[in-house]
Amino acid sequence: MKRTPLYQVHKTLNAKFTEFGGWEMPLQYSSIVKEHLAVRATVGLFDLSHMGEFEIHGQGANELVQKLSTNDVGRLTDGRVLYTLFCNETGGIVDDLLIYRYTDNHYMLVVNAANIEKDLAWVRSHNDTDAEIEDLSNETVLIALQGPKSIDILNLFVSELDVSEISFFRFMVGEVAGIPTVISRTGYTGEIGFELYVQTSSGEDLWNALYPAVIEAEGQPVGLGARDTLRLEAGLRLYGVDMNDDTNPLEVGLSKFVKSKNRQFIGKNALLAAKKKGITKQMVGFQMLDRAVARTGYAVYQEGERIGEVTSGAPSPSLKCSIGFAIVTSQTISEDDEIDIEIRSRMHPAKIVTEPFI
Amino acid sequence: MIPDNLKYNESHEWARQEGDIVTIGISDYAQSEIQDIVYVELPEIGTELTQKTEFGVIESVKAAFDLYAPVSGEVIEVNESLLDAPEQVNESPYDDGWFLKIRITDSSELDALLDADGYQAHIEAEHA
Known part of the structure; x- marks a missing residue:
């Protein structure tokens, strides 16, 4: 299993580890609930160095990313970030990712850890421009600082800059604790927060600078356990769980990240054809009405008829009930409709709710 | 914290015997x-x-996580308070967080369980 450059730091903090996408990652340091609630109330510090980072340089960079991206990269100006998908020719999702625009001939792509090799091959095999694609995943440490106190904490480590002036989904290149850093106002928690990209050699220094301030602010280091419950509450999809190469974006509630007007991208024709034919599945959010926990793969019923299955589910530490996403075939299902979820051969009631859950 | 007066399953349930009644927890x-x-x-x-x-x-x-019976028997009491307050299992695993009381059929089954020292050794082996 691969380890991030901060593995020893987590070891010293007595983290429990888990396997995720081929990586040995911290699952939790204290408790998932405690870490989750710290991010909602104060601040959390995450090592996300398993994520992949590619840089694309050259005259053809814009043309290449536009061709691959379902969302319109043309909407980006320098210093902006876009959430988007790569689709294959049949409209299946290759990955979901962030695209950072430095200039129109310099972009950074941030992809899921388990998909680094697949995505790199995908981007390279579709490049018929002069753009150069560089995999910087091993040279990059990604540390996220998420939660309502993240602005105040980050401001302690920057000079001549107020990070509250960096708007949502914008980034800048600066220094944090004297370390050259890409400061990005992004995250996967539903809270105010930042994602900080530094050279691997500076990763431990950045963590060690931020960590005492996080603890001082009654925050926590946060593992992948709470990262999962945080993103679930925020209504954010997880690749490999809620979607994969066989799911199209329209089926999982991501159609707003597909911009087909006046532009071409891989998968466009398949998605348009699917839309014309009629989308037969949709992703819905649900909340359990008893204390049972619905998890991945559990069957979903409406009035006795099986209509789909749970893709993600977990107890919500903020709501104190279980929540999740399900893919269902029903076209008529809407908010407050009751469904049943089969858990260990017994039916448990749930209702459809609008995401995000918090 | 491994009380001496209990017997243990390798799957981490404990059993407390009082006559033919056994209380079960984790x-x-x-x-x-x-x-x-x-x-x-x-x-x-x-x-x-x-x-x-x-x-x-x-x-x-x-x-x-599945729970495994340390001994055989009929369930005669269920700790209903866990339905509303399951956190008692975390807070008080040997007292308020008990699961069931059962009437055992064969008390020799308890001999097959680990005592406190055996359980301690089992945990250490799992961790090694």
Whole structure:
């Protein structure tokens, strides 16, 4: 299993580890609930160095990313970030990712850890421009600082800059604790927060600078356990769980990240054809009405008829009930409709709710 | 924290014998490994349990864990307070967080369980 450059730091903090996408990652340091609630109330510090980072340089960079991206990269100006998908020719999702625009001939792509090799091959095999694609995943440490106190904490480590002036989904290149850093106002928690990209050699220094301030602010280091419950509450999809190469974006509630007007991208024709034919599945959010926990793969019923299955589910530490996403075939299902979820051969009631859950 | 007066399953349930009644719960070690218990699913009164077979499930934020009967017998009492307050299993695994009381059929089954020293050694072996 691969380890991030901060593995020893987590070891010293007595983290429990888990396997995720081929990586040995911290699952939790204290408790998932405690870490989750710290991010909602104060601040959390995450090592996300398993994520992949590619840089694309050259005259053809814009043309290449536009061709691959379902969302319109043309909407980006320098210093902006876009959430988007790569689709294959049949409209299946290759990955979901962030695209950072430095200039129109310099972009950074941030992809899921388990998909680094697949995505790199995908981007390279579709490049018929002069753009150069560089995999910087091993040279990059990604540390996220998420939660309502993240602005105040980050401001302690920057000079001549107020990070509250960096708007949502914008980034800048600066220094944090004297370390050259890409400061990005992004995250996967539903809270105010930042994602900080530094050279691997500076990763431990950045963590060690931020960590005492996080603890001082009654925050926590946060593992992948709470990262999962945080993103679930925020209504954010997880690749490999809620979607994969066989799911199209329209089926999982991501159609707003597909911009087909006046532009071409891989998968466009398949998605348009699917839309014309009629989308037969949709992703819905649900909340359990008893204390049972619905998890991945559990069957979903409406009035006795099986209509789909749970893709993600977990107890919500903020709501104190279980929540999740399900893919269902029903076209008529809407908010407050009751469904049943089969858990260990017994039916448990749930209702459809609008995401995000918090 | 491994009380001397209990017997233990290798799957981390404890059994406390009082005559032909045995109370069942999970160990402090198990609750600290599982953490954040949010739901406990237990059998109804009258259910017959068989030693070493599943009788219920506990759910933490992260995952579900099966519970295995340390001894065979009929369920005569269920800790209903866990339905509304499953966190008692984390807070008080040997007292308030008990699961069931069963009437045992064969008290020699208890001899097959680990004593406190044996359980301690079992935990250390699992960790090694």
